[in-house]
Amino acid sequence: MKILVCISKVPDTTSKINFTDNDTKFDENGVQYIVNPYDEWYALVRALELIESNGGTVTTITIGSSKDDPTIRKALAIGANDAVRIDAEPTDSFFVSKQIAEYAKNENYDIIMTGKETIDYNGAQVGAMISELVDMPFVSLATKLDVEGTKATLERDVQAGVEVVEVELPIVLSAAKGMAEQRIPNMRGIMAARSKPLKVVPPFEQKELTTVVKFELPNPKTGCKYIDPENMDELVELLHNESKVI
Amino acid sequence: MSKDQYQAHDYFLMDEMLTDEHKLIRDSARAWVKKEVSPIIEDYYERAEFPNQILDGLASIGGFGPYIPEEYGGAGLDQISYGLIMQELERCDSGLRSTSSVQSSLVMYPIWKFGNETQKKKYLPKLASGEMIGCFGLTEPDFGSNPGGMITNFTEDGDHLILNGAKMWISNAPFADIAVVWAKDPNNRIKGVIVERGMEGFETPEMHGKHSLRASSTGELIFNNVRVPKENILPNKDGLGAPLSCLDSARYGIAWGAIGAAMDCYDSALRYSKERIQFGKPIASFQLIQKKLAEMITEISKAQLLTFRLGQLKNEDRATSAQISMAKRNNVDMALKVAREARQIHGAMGIMNEYSVMRHMANLESVITYEGTHDIHLLITGLDITGIQAFN
Ligand SMILES: Cc1cc2nc3c(=O)[nH]c(=O)nc-3n(C[C@H](O)[C@H](O)[C@H](O)COP(=O)(O)OP(=O)(O)OC[C@H]3O[C@@H](n4cnc5c(N)ncnc54)[C@H](O)[C@@H]3O)c2cc1C
Numbered sequence: 001m002k003i004l005v006c007i008s009k010v011p012d013t014t015s016k017i018n019f020t021d022n023d024t025k026f027d028e029n030g031v032q033y034i035v036n037p038y039d040e041w042y043a044l045v046r047a048l049e050l051i052e053s054n055g056g057t058v059t060t061i062t063i064g065s066s067k068d069d070p071t072i073r074k075a076l077a078i079g080a081n082d083a084v085r086i087d088a089e090p091t092d093s094f095f096v097s098k099q100i101a102e103y104a105k106n107e108n109y110d111i112i113m114t115g116k117e118t119i120d121y122n123g124a125q126v127g128a129m130i131s132e133l134v135d136m137p138f139v140s141l142a143t144k145l146d147v148e149g150t151k152a153t154l155e156r157d158v159q160a161g162v163e164v165v166e167v168e169l170p171i172v173l174s175a176a177k178g179m180a181e182q183r184i185p186n187m188r189g190i191m192a193a194r195s196k197p198l199k200v201v202p203p204f205e206q207k208e209l210t211t212v213v214k215f216e217l218p219n220p221k222t223g224c225k226y227i228d229p230e231n232m233d234e235l236v237e238l239l240h241n242e243s244k245v246i
Numbered sequence: 247m248s249k250d251q252y253q254a255h256d257y258f259l260m261d262e263m264l265t266d267e268h269k270l271i272r273d274s275a276r277a278w279v280k281k282e283v284s285p286i287i288e289d290y291y292e293r294a295e296f297p298n299q300i301l302d303g304l305a306s307i308g309g310f311g312p313y314i315p316e317e318y319g320g321a322g323l324d325q326i327s328y329g330l331i332m333q334e335l336e337r338c339d340s341g342l343r344s345t346s347s348v349q350s351s352l353v354m355y356p357i358w359k360f361g362n363e364t365q366k367k368k369y370l371p372k373l374a375s376g377e378m379i380g381c382f383g384l385t386e387p388d389f390g391s392n393p394g395g396m397i398t399n400f401t402e403d404g405d406h407l408i409l410n411g412a413k414m415w416i417s418n419a420p421f422a423d424i425a426v427v428w429a430k431d432p433n434n435r436i437k438g439v440i441v442e443r444g445m446e447g448f449e450t451p452e453m454h455g456k457h458s459l460r461a462s463s464t465g466e467l468i469f470n471n472v473r474v475p476k477e478n479i480l481p482n483k484d485g486l487g488a489p490l491s492c493l494d495s496a497r498y499g500i501a502w503g504a505i506g507a508a509m510d511c512y513d514s515a516l517r518y519s520k521e522r523i524q525f526g527k528p529i530a531s532f533q534l535i536q537k538k539l540a541e542m543i544t545e546i547s548k549a550q551l552l553t554f555r556l557g558q559l560k561n562e563d564r565a566t567s568a569q570i571s572m573a574k575r576n577n578v579d580m581a582l583k584v585a586r587e588a589r590q591i592h593g594a595m596g597i598m599n600e601y602s603v604m605r606h607m608a609n610l611e612s613v614i615t616y617e618g619t620h621d622i623h624l625l626i627t628g629l630d631i632t633g634i635q636a637f638n
Pocket of ligand 1: 383414459
């Protein structure tokens with residue numbers, strides 16, 4: 001079985017968020033990056049479990065510069081066999097999906113996995129776009145994945161229940177919480193990662209289809225306001241005019 | 247203990263001086279500690295037990311001899327990696343770090359440096375994987391700061407040694423499979439001997455009643471005419487310098503470890519001071535609290551710089567014993583002061599096991615005494631700069 005796992009870096013959840021270039025770019029200054037948890041904990045680990053029981057290889061793919069190499073090495077330390085980095089700034093989701101699809105086209109992957117979304121931009125689009133570009137079925141937000149022969153069985157959380165999906169390989173899927181459990185790289189893995197291949201590939205031609213006009217920070221958190229139970233008018237007035245929820 | 251919310255602090259952007267691999271090793275150790283040890287440490291501390299079930303995990307993150315070459319089961323890493331692992335372990339608990347530093351620096355190190363090929367092949371891979379646990383017997387009831395006066399000794403009988411004496415305060419002793427024991431030969435020369443559990447006349451009773459380092463197991467080693475094969479003598483170095491060079495390696499790890507304990511206390515105090523409201527404001531808004539916090543992060547940052555430089559020197563095999571003494575002494579004292587201040591910032595909550603500060607504080611009272619007391623390290627610096635020894 002050949003599995004491709006899409007890996008991207010995201011700012012550590014404790015990073016201070018600022019913007020530059022007239023609020024159109026994320027300010028990377030002083031930001032520590034981690035592997036996107038949905039890519040790492042769920043997609044990558046489940047992919048590794050599958051090849052551990054069925055045989056095969058797991059390749060990771062990342063669109064980015066050499067600044068992404070530490071996150072790629074981590075994925076290799078966790079157990080991926082090899083890695084590909086498309087040497088380009090990941091701009092919009094279509095650009096990223098196109099790069100992955102172009103690379104994957106000739107590689108005959110049985111499964112292409114993404115995380116359900118990245119925890120920074122929350123786009124959740126790449127998996128679906130890849131599937132269209134490579135012409136493979138797509139299952140989104142999968143919480144469970146089993147493979148038998150050429151048939152995959154997946155579970156998805158739906159309103160008040162679980163949907164069970166069967167699909168013939170090859171497929172593209174996005175992994176949600178529950179698909180696997182976090183694996184912490186161990187020393188053997190870290191040492192092995194030193195010599196695993198990381199192939200750097202030039203980008204495929206593709207214009208950006210969208211541009212970011214502006215980022216805004218959410219309003220700073222304000223403290224709780226207490227309103228006297230006798231004073232319902234004030235509560236309604238505040239809900240209407242200040243928090244604008246009614 | 248409540249959930250481990252630890253966040254590391256890097257005021258002088260020291261991370262930029264580390265390699266990507268250093269950071270991966272450190273972050274993996276940190277993640278493992280948070281997941282596997284933080285949730286149980288208070289319980290084991292209270293029960294005064296070492297959590298044996300974590301030994302495999304500790305081995306897998308490189309807690310046992312990470313700098314030992316790969317051919318002997320180690321990871322062949324540099325000294326900064328070793329230091330970073332010690333920092334992360336002691337961030338959780340000094341007892342956890344003690345188990346790891348004893349195994350790495352006091353058991354694996356002497357076998358690697360002073361052992362023959364057969365000994366290295368026989369013991370190191372099992373020690374690296376945690377399948378075998380070791381301890382280091384130097385201190386005796388009547389010889390602590392002055393180990394050269396030790397009484398433990400052996401005579402020879404054909405292919406065997408007959409070992410007699412007793413060691414005290416020995417970390418890991420109660421459950422160790424082997425002990426690296428320092429004893430005098432018939433010519434009064436100190437030699438290292440590997441004693442295995444099960445040898446007749448060898449006992450390892452546990453010491454009870456510690457108020458400090460409770461999650462680490464401490465015991466005695468009693469040798470009553472123990473017959474040890476001669477092939478268990480470490481052949482390649484003898485004299486007091488042999489155990490002292492092991493202590494150099496362990497003290498180096500402690501210098502890093504103490505920073506971990508201090509960072510945990512500072513981190514907890516910083517968070518608590520922003521959450522705790524008194525006189526209508528977070529206590530972090532009072533100058534006296536800010537002074538404590540500002541001094542803590544200043545001292546931590548100074549220790550980080552000193553220790554990183556020591557790591558570079560150690561990597562180049564240029565770190566002197568005196569430099570290591572200075573770093574151990576400075577950092578443990580710093581951590582103890584940070585722990586005490588952090589405890590005060592937590593007010594009454596600071597004495598509870600919901601926070602780690604009091605446990606760190608109590609642990610550090612052992613760390614400031616073992617591996618050379620605070621004052622003995624001062625005398626080592628004194629000797630180094632004046633050329634005059636003031637020990638006796
Ligand atoms: C929890 C724990 C674990 C330990 N684990 C190990 C282990 O695994 N293996 C091992 O071999 N040992 C171990 N030790 C022992 C430790 O190394 C000794 O306790 C330490 O060396 C100090 O010896 P002592 O306790 O006999 O104190 P002493 O040497 O009696 O010192 C008492 C006091 O006198 C001071 N003093 C002594 N000599 C002088 C001097 N010349 N000038 C000025 N002041 C002086 C000391 O600084 C100290 O303040 C452990 C100790 C503890 C507490």
